[in-house]
Amino acid sequence: LIGYGVEGGMHLVLELSPYGSLASLLHGKKEKLEWGVRYKIALGTAEGLLYLHEGCQRRIIHRDIKAANILLAEDFVPQICDYGLAKWLPEQWTHHTVSKFEGTFGYLAPEYLMHGIVDEKTDVFAFGVILLELITGRRALDYSQQSLVMWAKPLLKKNNIRELVDPSLAEDYNTLQMNLVVLTASLCVQRSAIQRPQMRQVVELLKGNCGSLE
Numbered sequence: 001l002i003g004y005g006v007e008g009g010m011h012l013v014l015e016l017s018p019y020g021s022l023a024s025l026l027h028g029k030k031e032k033l034e035w036g037v038r039y040k041i042a043l044g045t046a047e048g049l050l051y052l053h054e055g056c057q058r059r060i061i062h063r064d065i066k067a068a069n070i071l072l073a074e075d076f077v078p079q080i081c082d083y084g085l086a087k088w089l090p091e092q093w094t095h096h097t098v099s100k101f102e103g104t105f106g107y108l109a110p111e112y113l114m115h116g117i118v119d120e121k122t123d124v125f126a127f128g129v130i131l132l133e134l135i136t137g138r139r140a141l142d143y144s145q146q147s148l149v150m151w152a153k154p155l156l157k158k159n160n161i162r163e164l165v166d167p168s169l170a171e172d173y174n175t176l177q178m179n180l181v182v183l184t185a186s187l188c189v190q191r192s193a194i195q196r197p198q199m200r201q202v203v204e205l206l207k208g209n210c211g212s213l214e
Contacts, residue, residue: 014081015073022078022130023067027139032166035173037076038134042181043206044078045070049127050199052080053120059089061096061118065126066107066140067133087118106140106147111193121193124202128188131181137166149189156186180206187213 003013019025022041026033052060062069063085071079085102096118103112109125111117129140132148140148155164161182165173184205190196197205201213 012081012083014071014079017071017073017079019072019076021068022070022072022133025072026067026133026137032168035169035177039174039177039181039206040076041070041072041078042131042134043203045080045130046127046199046203046206048078048080049123050203053123053199059091059120061087061089061120062123062126063087063118064103064107065123065130066104067130068104070130089119104140106149109193110191117193119193120198121196124188124196124199125193127199127202128185128196131185131188135164135166135178135181135185137168152185153189156182156189176208180208183210 005011064082069082071081073079087096089096098116098118107126107129109122112122132152138148184202187197
């Protein structure tokens with residue numbers, strides 16, 4: 001973050017993002033995004049969300065985590081942007097309920113779609129979708145409006161990594177890292193919010209510390 005502006009609207013000033021957004025890089029007509037970069041983006045984004053949830057003076061729920069809102073700075077360092085839907089939650093609140101439906105289809109948690117419930121697990125679900133995009137190279141919603149989560153869940157249940165992995169990667173990826181990201185994604189997109197990990201656990205999982213779930 002370089003600075004901010006409050007005249008004529010409220011704006012954050014970030015460093016120039018030479019690679020654009022994760023969405024444009026992952027789904028645009030460019031060279032394939034190698035696995036090492038995808039893993040770096042996954043971990044960096046997770047750490048950014050952990051800061052919003054636990055590192056800020058007040059808990060911040062982003063509510064619109066998606067590939068288009070992850071900007072990539074030098075060395076593919078991810079920056080979470082677009083806080084237009086973000087909510088501050090007081091420490092004593094377990095969640096917030098909204099009546100106006102906002103967000104991006106393909107990334108919306110079931111409890112938000114059905115009941116308008118917003119908390120940290122709302123962002124965790126959306127982050128799980130981003131992990132699936134990084135693994136598969138597919139969009140959260142394809143051109144036929146098929147959900148990536150619905151497509152991936154049978155493969156996640158069978159741990160069918162071969163069918164999940166982006167064909168452009170072939171077998172050019174770190175197997176341990178891929179297994180960790182697949183496991184983390186499967187936990188993040190659980191239908192029940194209670195069964196999803198907190199972002200602190202997500203970061204530890206991506207680093208290979210599976211004991212964080214205990």
